[in-house]
Amino acid sequence: MVGMTASFQANQSVAILGGGPGGYEAALAAAQLGAEVTLVEQAAVGGAAVLTDVVPSKSLIATADAAVAIRQAGDLGVQLFARGGGGVPLRPEVAINLAAVNRRLLALARKQSDDVRAALEDAGVRIVSGHGRLDGPRAIVVATDAGGTDFERIEADTLVVSVGASPRELPSARPDGQRILTWTQLYDMAAVPEHLVVVGSGVTGAEFAGAYMNLGAKVTLISSRDRVLPGEDRDAAAVLEKVFTRGGMQLLARARAESVVNTGEGVIVTLSDGRTIEGSHCLMAVGSIPNTRGLGLEDAGIQLTESGHIRVNRVARTSVPNVYAAGDCTDFVPLASVASMQGRTAVFHALGDTVIPLERRRITANIFTSPEIATVGFSEQDVVDGRADGVVYKLPLTANARAKMMRITDGFVKVIARTGSGTVIGAVIVAPRASELIYPLAIAIERRLTVDQVSRVFAVFPSLTASITDAARAMHIVDLAG
Template sequence: MSQGFARTQTVAVLGGGPGGYEAALAAAQLGAEVTLIERAGVGGAAVMTDVVPSKSLIATADAAVAIAAASDLGVQLFARNDAGTPLRPEIAINLAAVNHRILALAAQQSEDMRQQLVDEGVRIISGHGRLDGPHALVASTGEGGVDFDRIEAGTIVVAVGASPRELDSARPDGERILTWTQLYDMKALPEHLIVVGSGVTGAEFASAYMNLGAQVTLVSSRDRVLPGEDGDAAEVLEKVFARGGMTVLSKARAESVTRTGDEVVVALADGRTVTGSHCLLAVGSIPNTAGIGLEEAGVRLTPSGHIPVNRVARTEIPSVYAAGDCTTFVPLASVASMQGRTAVFHALGDTAIPPERGRIAANIFTAPEIATVGLQERDLESSGLAGYAHKLPLAANPRAKMIGVSEGFVKLFALEGSGTVVGGVIVAPRASELIYPVAIAVERRLTVDQVSRVFAVYPSLTGSITDATRAMHRVHGG
């Protein structure tokens, strides 16, 4: 426990996802008296139904791809029949077993997080919570939520997250028409999965189920997959999707989704229809801010229901902070965690360093992964900053050749004159790990020359980062 903080300060946290968990943990470690209210389980939707389960499913899909591609490296799998003749076995996906493991893993992660909070002295209330003014939360617990517990606190942190957006013309039924939280009850691989929405969530699940062996159709209302991401990265992914047999319908807006027996029909705005066995709706999310007393307590909401916060995650009410997907800031689990910590540090008088949009690292868990950090090409163009970029294909990397990687690249952005690294994109297996040194360069404002002087293991994929910065040195000279 940190010194200098008396245990007289009180913090109440509504929501136990990444933002609420980190807020409660940090507050307890700073000596505050902390109460956390969570209805589903510590970790919230991120752990129980979203980030942890989806990335576990993707890890299984990656394993299937690795097995299928092993023959390219000279590894061949055979079984023998009764006559001793070698047979090439097929890769089979036991989706029921996969989903059982995923949900068990999520439950264990939630329990580990709960125990960490308990060990730090956090009081955890299982139930629904709402604000009762700017200095109190009310938790409804017990059978039917008839028991109530009122918690007064000097600081309140709201971290209630968001839920999948539903369409009036495409109501999920939990069996054939699904949101991403409902996928884990399926007992068998979908014969033909139609994914509506080509943003991050849609692209990730389309990639995963394609690699698990399902027929996949991706319905995109825009002219390409991942319309908000780097164009070169989206182009690589579209090529991988096409080679894997996925059908991508561009500029195709879904008007409705209906179910007839064991089939679903997606009607498009141009009059076409797509028929499949299942449909995944990945059309965005809405914040879980309705009906929890925010506006009554004086907290302003945007028309979309999000909570506006300042750089230290504070609302317009001094005692109320907010973190995560329910706010107007970047909707990432890592950002929610940082907001939760920042809010508590600010409220309790510790050093609070606000997260900056221009230094946030993010990853899209497709195959290959797409990782980004800092400013991107479009940001440089819109800001008027004099910057330049260098893209280095991974196909030229010796380690990539050894492990059979032929697609992907490292692309870095730097400022003219100073050579300061301001952003980057990596498309590669485990790009989520490879982006870290670039994130450090952006955070510490290192120049391309400084990065180029850091030793990278040879051979390694990280060697492409130093190779790119060395190539950028030629632009500057000295």
């Protein structure tokens, strides 16, 4: 902990470039500490996370999960029928009105943006609309009109850059917003695509591939690596591949998309080995690039990586002492929750509040597939590669009574404990709402609890959380001394 008491620096001014999670959380924190705060945002408050990324995408996934729940309700004895001619019952089909779904989720995004703006205004934050760039290390210049003729110069003691990132585009597969799409352009589709080809099997590709499969689309997922989610837990990826295959998805591993062409009535995806795949639409999910070009960062002395990301330390400080950065534009972990924490940490450090430097091993992450995949701390691969000295235990959810009641057939709880002490140092949960279930294990890592301490906490019976205590209890009999 960086020891700074509540002797906040009075009469400080903070200017923030970018209104995404890192930016608006920094603004709220600065206002709470009594600073004069100005937030510059070109589009709408909330940034891409609220408008085109996290909020709408997870809303779409929630709709897909609801469709699956309806289809599978018969397995629990719940059957839907309509009366046909002569009183004969008919089984109705689940229909997806994608245009209505997209209207709803975009409305949710706008409402969330409005709520964030209202919170900022209530806190006394001044919001300036326009395209901003740094003018040295202590000022932001904002073009406040579309023509770029009206400017406002905002000087501040502390600057926070939180400009996010945009979808990466390939020259041979330029998104057109019609057939070849980035994840920001999916919400204009009026109907579920007949055949969606997804290029990229990372988190974004896997999430949308699973969602559109569950909405009823035929889906082909192209991975340049040997499996889906190549950077994630291998057991978790194997579960997801099994679910995808069972749902009818075609998985193409070790396949690289060379080009994508819009034929007018569909798309043709050509692979590097010469094979072609025809579909109705193509989603390009090949990563993102930071929105740092043309912002005057290097002229202000701020160091960037070769990829254009802003170099920051564990308190989100850049190479320039009074300039901080948060979110996907930095070289830290690209998660909305991390951006928020970076924004708050930056302001706390700048204004003299107590600061706990960010640590990668304490960050929880979640992949919103069905089932979800949540992780925290060291991975099993870290143990295998010698980066962590630990013992790994995996408990399938099929052993859990609540899972049986809910007909959950896929998933597990995996706990990693340090050899000798039994301290929890990592975890993976694959389950419905894994994003909620991972929290107690995140607390265990944060507070350095042992598996025995976790196992002694009462879990409701029956509950999915009981699998956490069951796994911890099982590790008591493991020879942690090696």
